[in-house]
Amino acid sequence: MAFRDLREFIRALEKEGELFRVKETLSPILEISEVIDRVSKLPGGGKALLFEKPEGYSIPVLANMLGSEKRIKMALGYENLEDIGWKLYKLLKPEIPGTFLEKLKKIPELKKLNDSLPKKVKDGPIRENVKTKNIDILDFPILKCWPLDGGRYITFGQVITKDPESGIRNVGLYRVQVLSPTELALHWQIHKDGNHHYWKAKKLGKKLEVAIAIGGDPVLSYVASAPLPPEVDEYLFAGIIREDGVELIKGVTVDLEYPAHAEIVIEGYVDPNEPLVDEGPFGDHTGFYTPVDKYPKMHITAVLHRNNPIYLTTLVGRPPQEDKYIGWATERIFLPLIKFQLPEVVDYHLPAEGCFHNFCFVSIKKRFPGHAYKVAYALLGLGLLSLEKHIVVFDDWINVHDIGEVLWAWGNNVDPLRDVLILKGPIDVLDHSTNSVGFGGKMIVDATTKWREEGYTRQWPSVVEMIREVKEKIDRLLVDPRSSLRELFRT
Structure with a gap:
């Protein structure tokens, strides 16, 4: 089942008893993070949290959205996540049909793939509010997560760029530090595609356009984190998971497309000719602060949001956190590709x-x-x-x-x-x-x-195990209502 947007998923979570509404007024400076941290460390990951009254804001904050096996399975729409991996495998390793009959059999698969392609639309809810002047990104309840963090951080944005040479889109999950009302620092690590796009733009002497989408179908938040090959569009992958293409709308000030049903979108650009800026410290998923380092600065050119937007965030820190379950999903999804290799x-x-x-x-x-x-x-x-x-x-x-x-x-x-x-x-x-x-x-x-x-010169020992006949006898006694052992193991 594909969710149209974040709001539909929230309703599904509430119906399943997976959402807790926090009524207290809590500050986005550390206080909301403390609640998220405590809940994410509960057995099974705790519940998704909707903070209805962030101090100083009328915009609610959603956190721990994917922080359990049940919720991430709900979000992705699969009970066995390896099934997604096999779909990705078919996309990356298509089999060439050898006969006319085999070609005919491929038609339903090709139709499914075609249905999964991103769909460009001319209008969508994200256009309900558009601001290109007097921008202040802190109109949204962006969290300061940990005491020594260098500032407030956007932590669950889909950071969208295009390869300056090939035009292939990348959607990555990178932390984003707020530097000023109209400036952000993008944590593009050296091994990630966003960083490759930045250096290509620098080589070409071109500005690199960026869009940061927050919210939408929860699948979109997941795929931004997925370690896909550079040639695979994350929104195509989302469409394959959903079995329905993601509706994308063109930017107002950037030549990029992003989800039409996102809650918030930030448009802007990075100028590779500008000096890098200090980013950090940041309390990261290692459980330690990463120190200040130099990263690109993004200039905000537009901010769009839906009416009554919901700000989606995630907390990272000493494990376990929500990313435990995001990482688990990635592990399961990519097992088929590893097995193929x-x-x-x-x-x-x-x-x-x-x-x-x-x-x-x-x-x-x-x-x-x-x-x-x-x-x-x-x-x-x-x-x-x-x-x-x-x-x-x-x-x-x-x-x-x-x-x-x-x-x-x-x-x-x-x-x-x-x-x-x-x-x-x-x-x-x-x-x-x-x-x-x-x-x-x-x-x-x-x-x-x-x-x-x-090089082992001794006799490798056998593992200590009971013989099958004895195990089967005890198994029978455990289900026999007359057996005292049944009562023993029941407790």
Whole structure:
């Protein structure tokens, strides 16, 4: 089911008991963040929060929108998120039909793809209010999230640019610091497409137009965070998920399109000839403040919003936060693509506690000596997985989502002298542990069963397990109403 806009999703959340309305008047300076932080750390992620009375504003604030498995499944419209991954796989790896009959069979798939294409419309709710003069971005209740933050930050905007050479659109999720009523700092990290567009514009001596959309169908907020290949338009991906194209409307002062049903849109440009500006500090998803650094400045040329807009935000900080569930969705959605590239992969897990880039646990069907290293090297060559700091490879029967099982296998199967490799490579720029920003060490750990060909000279022990016949007997007793064991395990 596709949601037309954010308001329709809010109604669905309320119907499902997934929304809590905060009636108290709370300041967007730290106070709202404190409530979000406490709720997001509740078991299961807590509820979505609608702050009805931000202090000094009549505009409500929606937070923790995707902060549970149930809500992100509702937003994306799938119970099994890997199904989305297979759709993306078909888009990236289309099969060429060999016969006329096979071509005919492709017609329904082609129609679905055509239905998923973005739709350009001439008018939409976002045009209900347009301001090109006397702009003040702080007319909206933008949060200051943490005490040492350098200012207020837009944290859940869909930041839209186009490649200055190819014209391909990118929609990214980047933090945006408010510098003044009409100026913003864009945190375009070196590994992200927004940064590539900026440097291309600088090389060409052109200004880079930018639009920041807030709200709309919740799928749009998710796809802005998805690590898609540069050639895949995020709004096309959203249409594939929704099975209905996203309605886009052209900007008022920029030659960019953005969602016609967004709540708020900020238009403007970056001039690459201007000096970079100080951005930060910012309390980030690592749980630490990232320090002040130099980033591009955006000049606001227009602000549009719906009547009675809703300001959508997200809080990042020491995990778990809402991004735990956004990252989990990405992990599940992109598993099919990883399996296509590496058929031996059974599963993988990027734990939120590892901030998604510190640990990658992967299970494989091991077929030859050194197979664990082959998989780890390959993962380090796949998109943003190249930023992983520790990759630990397990046998196929290890549940990589069970931290107890992971530590058990890691601790028992690994000889650090033999099974650990230390490498160098690109690192997430938010990682403060490295001596250089964005570059440092990596560790590959082979936690699989070792073979003689890998230098293991002893007899590898068997895992302690009960025989099947005994397990089945006890299983039968547990469902027998006459059995005392049934009562024992019921408690």
